[in-house]
Amino acid sequence: MTNPHDEHENFSTAIPDGDDRERLVCRECGFINYQNPKIIAGSVVTFGDKILLCRRSIEPRKGKWTIPAGFLEVHETPAEGAMREAYEEATASIEILDLLAVYTVKRISQVHMMYRAKLLSDDIKPGIESLEVGLFTWEEIPWDDLAFPSVHWALGHFREVEGKAGFAPFTNPAEWADV
Amino acid sequence: MTNPHDEHENFSTAIPDGDDRERLVCRECGFINYQNPKIIAGSVVTFGDKILLCRRSIEPRKGKWTIPAGFLEVHETPAEGAMREAYEEATASIEILDLLAVYTVKRISQVHMMYRAKLLSDDIKPGIESLEVGLFTWEEIPWDDLAFPSVHWALGHFREVEGKAGFAPFTNPAEWADV
Ligand SMILES: [Zn+2]
Ligand SMILES: [Zn+2]
The missing domain is CATH 3.90.79.10 (Nucleoside Triphosphate Pyrophosphohydrolase)
Incomplete structure (x- = not known):
């Protein structure tokens, strides 16, 4: 299954509102890819x-x-x-x-x-x-x-x-x- | 920030290839929202x-x-x-x-x-x-x-x-x- 988020193709780094560090944010759909342990x-x-x-x-x-x-x-x-x-x-x-x-x-x-x-x-x-x-x-x-x-x-x-x-x-x- | 994935609006459940249980898959972009503890x-x-x-x-x-x-x-x-x-x-x-x-x-x-x-x-x-x-x-x-x-x-x-x-x-x- 194609997964643009897994590929990291669509992501750029940005600090979301109310957050204190950079996260991966999808340029296409705004999805914030919080990476957790x-x-x-x-x-x-x-x-x-x-x-x-x-x-x-x-x-x-x-x-x-x-x-x-x-x-x-x-x-x-x-x-x-x-x-x-x-x-x-x-x-x-x-x-x-x-x-x-x-x-x-x-x-x-x-x-x-x-x-x-x-x-x-x-x-x-x-x-x-x-x-x-x-x-x-x-x-x-x-x-x-x-x-x-x-x-x-x-x-x-x-x-x-x-x-x-x-x-x-x-x-x-x-x-x-x-x- | 608008986040269609957080809203669950775009998700339907499906069993991805090679997986053994239903996951949330985005209808728009195919993103598989693995939910982890x-x-x-x-x-x-x-x-x-x-x-x-x-x-x-x-x-x-x-x-x-x-x-x-x-x-x-x-x-x-x-x-x-x-x-x-x-x-x-x-x-x-x-x-x-x-x-x-x-x-x-x-x-x-x-x-x-x-x-x-x-x-x-x-x-x-x-x-x-x-x-x-x-x-x-x-x-x-x-x-x-x-x-x-x-x-x-x-x-x-x-x-x-x-x-x-x-x-x-x-x-x-x-x-x-x-x-
Ligand atoms: Zn996306
Ligand atoms: Zn999506």
């Missing part, structure tokens, strides 16, 4: 000592492994979004336990809210965004084929607090603080 | 035993008291957004300590990330969105004139963990879970 909701899902991973069937990072995660939709809590994503990507029914981490990818204005969750049944199969899904012990995780840095971070942070409860959620690893 | 970043800011509050100069809830908080901008972390808001509303220089709470207001698709923070100097004055600003002991807080439920929640949760560190952030009080 987006929330990704996901979870490290366990079944016994195994962790649920999904191999992506779509770009970006097609063919690589990820924890279930995706863009939060309107009228969802982040925990509900994480549950929906687990179901969409792996038909996984999960119970959210607690907030593991809040990561940010400033460059692309994403805030990732990653939970710990429990898989309620191992009746999983690939959803439309997955080529395959599986349960992996720590040693079996395909470390060299993970889709995103935040998947690495979440798995590492998960491991740090295994067996603990009542902790402050992690943020980006220090060497990735400003990505 | 928005992040509010704020903080309970203390100076000694006092808490920073700002009296709103703008709608909604003009004249009511709030903790500094507002919409996260692109390319900001939630902690940076909370710092910016404290400066904009009260010229307050703050240091973020930890994540106090993640609240959601599903009806309007807001996710509120509320931090604990320390005021670095009591040199505060009202910014353009504030009529006045002040430092209040717990007993002095104008409980009947707080602007939003989430301000009540954040102050109550702040009080619950005073002196503690390393806790899981709060979520909506149970009786407000589904607002």
Whole structure:
């Protein structure tokens, strides 16, 4: 579908009335394209000592492994979004336990809210965004084929607090603080 | 500024190619109005035993008291957004300590990330969105004139963990879970 706003063809920058910074305003129809950070909701899902991973069937990072995660939709809590994503990507029914981490990818204005969750049944199969899904012990995780840095971070942070409860959620690893 | 997209006049619902749910699509120019949850970043800011509050100069809830908080901008972390808001509303220089709470207001698709923070100097004055600003002991807080439920929640949760560190952030009080 042609979308002149996505293409940025029609936009010029201007400070709208009552605003205090430049926004993208469409020359054609006056639409103000407020750009907002987006929330990704996901979870490290366990079944016994195994962790649920999904191999992506779509770009970006097609063919690589990820924890279930995706863009939060309107009228969802982040925990509900994480549950929906687990179901969409792996038909996984999960119970959210607690907030593991809040990561940010400033460059692309994403805030990732990653939970710990429990898989309620191992009746999983690939959803439309997955080529395959599986349960992996720590040693079996395909470390060299993970889709995103935040998947690495979440798995590492998960491991740090295994067996603990009542902790402050992690943020980006220090060497990735400003990505 | 006239904005046909804000008015919803031009939108009809359709499922765009490659999507799995109905979106608002502009009949005039094809723009897909993806509606995303928005992040509010704020903080309970203390100076000694006092808490920073700002009296709103703008709608909604003009004249009511709030903790500094507002919409996260692109390319900001939630902690940076909370710092910016404290400066904009009260010229307050703050240091973020930890994540106090993640609240959601599903009806309007807001996710509120509320931090604990320390005021670095009591040199505060009202910014353009504030009529006045002040430092209040717990007993002095104008409980009947707080602007939003989430301000009540954040102050109550702040009080619950005073002196503690390393806790899981709060979520909506149970009786407000589904607002
Ligand atoms: Zn337009
Ligand atoms: Zn349009």
